Amino acid sequence: MGRPAIDGLLIDVEGVLHIDGQPIPGAVEALQTLAEAGLPFVLLTNTTSRTRRQLGALLRRLGFPVSDQRIVTAATATADYLRQQYPGESCYLLVEGDLSEEFAGIRLTEGYDARVVVIGGAGDCFTYERINRAFRLLLSGAAFVAMHKNLTWERQDGLYLDSGAYIAGLEVATGRQAHVVGKPAAEFFQAGLRVLGVPSERVAMVGDTLDQDVLPAQRLGMAGILVRTGRYRTREPDTSQPDAILGSLADLPAWLGLQRVR
DSSP states (O other): OOOOOOSEEEEOOBTTTEETTEEOTTHHHHHHHHHHHTOOEEEEEOOOSSOHHHHHHHHHHTTOOOOGGGEEEHHHHHHHHHHHHSTTOEEEEEOSSOOTTTTTTSEEOSSTTOSEEEEOSOSTTOOHHHHHHHHHHHHTTOEEEESOOOSEEEETTEEEEOHHHHHHHHHHHHSOOOEEOSTTOHHHHHHHHHHHTSOGGGEEEEESOIIIIIHHHHHTTOEEEEESSTTOOSSOOOSSOOSEEESSGGGHHHHHTOOOOO
């Protein structure tokens, strides 16, 4: 298979640029090479533990040449979705991290008056009491919104269980299906494409999972590049092959035929 012509990139963050705040070797230099070559990129991430501003600040501290305006997060997209679809409704927000900045103007409640249940990334706040409150709200008719359905997330000491497992349990227990805003939802990728400003057939998505990154991008006409870092595991894909499988983001500039200016 020949390499497709690429004029822009959507790039995952956690597991591709860094793991738990530690840059993946060569990733900073790779992004710098893309920037020097003038190849536009947008970071498309299911991150929900940080606001877009906080994530941008972290990445810049790590040395990545990124701007907040070129970051699309599942948390930001979910807040926008709630403003559009449930204006003025009270929301029960279950997420690890403080997203009050992103959810400014949205009515948040811890009570049983909530009309929308919103679930983000998992953590210590996912207690039995809070999960059970979400369960009862859904039984009483509250809408069900998921920032993503990731089953795991990566830290320096290995994989952790993520909110997708809790969401799946709530779906089975209530008979309700969550509306997913982040990856792999097509609308989320399209939001990234709008920020990028490049037609999908000239774009490649770079990620560490087949089902969350590569395949959804390919369904929208993009190339899909899988990297062997983060949540990638040793079993090679056997169907719906990516357009490329790279060792890490560090290998991307060479695959694109780019060299560092300095």
